[in-house]
Amino acid sequence: MTLLRPALVLVLALAAITGLAYPLAVTGLAQIALPDQANGSLIRDAAGQVVGSRLIGQAFSRDGYLHPRGSAAGQAGYDATASSGTNLGPMDPRLIARVAKDATALARSQALESAQGSGTASIAPDAVEWSGSGLDPDVSPANAAAQAPRIAAARRLPLATVTEVIAAHTEGPALGFLGQPRVNVLAVNLALDALHPPGASPERRS
């Protein structure tokens, strides 16, 4: 029984230090010094309403918006209380069929939009394969570039303008080699709306 008191008291005391004092101290310091990041890097509209987090993907389906990747978070995707990947293995027939179907549909719509001339672009893997978290806030630059003609047509903007907006919200790898280049979908769509308010001209709906 000589072990019981040391073990019991030590675990409870260390629990108080590491499980209460430590996380509450970090919370306090973070809330004072770094409130934006500590509260989820939220973006608010002019009225102060939260429109989302810079870090968390959200669903976009209108033609005038940059579309995010496929999502397995929750039933409808982009449920930020139910993060998840598809967990389909590379040989899974459901994965192979889904990618084939989505790629065919994408290629068809891109061919229509590029009738004005940019030719058939190749499709980036991230445009047809879904993310690990189901909440990926980014798409690859190639994925975004392929969507630019559709966005330009829907918003009746010159393609170059849309391409510029995408370029302005493209981030390269850290130090030039850590991670991959990426385009933040919500940031691009906010910039597009700022440039060209949603009510300014009728949008095609897909």
Next chain:
Amino acid sequence: MTWTGWAEIAFTLGLSAAAGLPLGLYLARIWQGGATWLDPILGPLERGLYALAGIDPKAQQGWSAYAISILALNAVGFFLLYAVLRLQGLAPFNPLHLGGMHPALAFNTAVSFVTNTNWQAYSGETTLSNVSQMFGLTVQNFLSAATGIAIAAALARAFAAHRGDTLGNAFVDVTRATLYLLLPVSLVFALVLVALGVPQTLAMRVDAATLEGAKQALAIGPVASQEIIKQLGTNGGGFFNANSAHPFENPNAWTNLIEEVAMNALSFGCVVAFGVVSLARREARVLLGVMLALVAAAAAAIYAAETAPTPALASPAAQAAHVLAGPNMEGKEVRFGASSSAVWTAMTTGASDGGVNAMIESFTPLGGGVALFMIKLGEILPGGVGSGLFGMVVMAVLAVFIAGLMVGRTPEYLGKKIEAREVKFAVLATLILPAALLGFAAVAAVLPAALKSVSAHGPHGLTEILYAYSSAVGNNGSAFAGLNADTPWWDTTLAIAMAIGRFGYIVPVLAMAGALAAKPRLEPTAGALPTDGAQFASLLIGVILILGGLQYFPALALGPGVEHFQMQHLIGR
């Protein structure tokens, strides 16, 4: 594959090993009770804890007293966590009014966090309140890591001892590792993570109205304080279901780098500290080199596998639509891509961390197979904090013994004669793992109640089963996450497998340490095999690979092996 990808892999691994050096030198002072610059703040706290708990910090323990103390601490930790999880509905900081976990899941989760496995049968954001995350999981993230560090300290002292009969004081070792190392490093880097975007708040949900007019609720909480100790302590249990693939846990390349370095640096540091305390720096350098070489090889193999064509991207329909044939992005985040995901996966499976930044279930057969093989090699590359070091020393003891048999030289390691008793304990430790792993997997592969949870067919399904038990026994905690692990069979058997993998290993290692401590420390003789050069490094690599290969080759061949050839056939190569 690109040069930037290779540069990222080399830089990340190099930085984690380099960070291990100062951490290890500092850890050696902590093990030896030396002065640190934190003494003015933490000294009174440390002495107060001992007084409160009735611990005499000067009292030394033999191996059995040390082992019993460790088991007692872990038992109390288990009951505390189990109670927190079961009773979460009654506790404060629970704005969503989440109820307690059901008994099987609470049992599984409590064992999982006490054994440093951090297997996630639960989904953090829908199951756990902030009290459970902080006072439940975070506490065990610290204590299970400190347990591993304590045992590494005991083993180092055993080699340093000359006819000694004690290994140190388990209570003191756990307390000092927590207070002087894990807590200050976590405090600083938790704030760095917040600065880089990881949330830290007591709120649990934020409601947003999206640009397209939909509602989006964001799960949030005290993420940063748990994220850093999850990595630093090679725990790996995520705040969220998607673990470090979730943008709130790991929002960008910088947080990814910090989390990667955190999950290996301390394991390398334990090797450095071992070298200092056991007066064997040159030998420790060999152990470190072997760890680094093998984890680098694994990262390279996964990177190559994940950039190769896959059936989904290379199918005729996808090719007709001009889809680029690689990299495999299913289950990966755009900000990480193949290279960040590959190096992370090698480090997390080599280190018994188990956190993931991409979904391993969706990896190619070889990519997922290398991750599985890394776990099966015993979590020593560089392994969990402390546990990687003592696992590696067990391998070194076996390597000297085997070499001694081959060339007729006296088996000696770090000035200690390796004799029947030590080898028996080393073999016992290494046999417990495959026995538990393959035993449970064999039963699960034919038991209908177990097979109901398996999401894939054929060899991929077998890999799912093998991965689950490997992850549990190896105390890794990563998963082929398609497996529905929250059923009575899986909750219970995986918890038992985790406990066997942890305590069935620790106790023989401490027994071996006790036997080693009692021996005289000899000066190296010309008759002994040198253990500080390239020759011993290659011998050690051979023993690790052959032992792992022989034990698991049939299972690996039937799972990832078969699937790889099926995949090559399907994409017509």
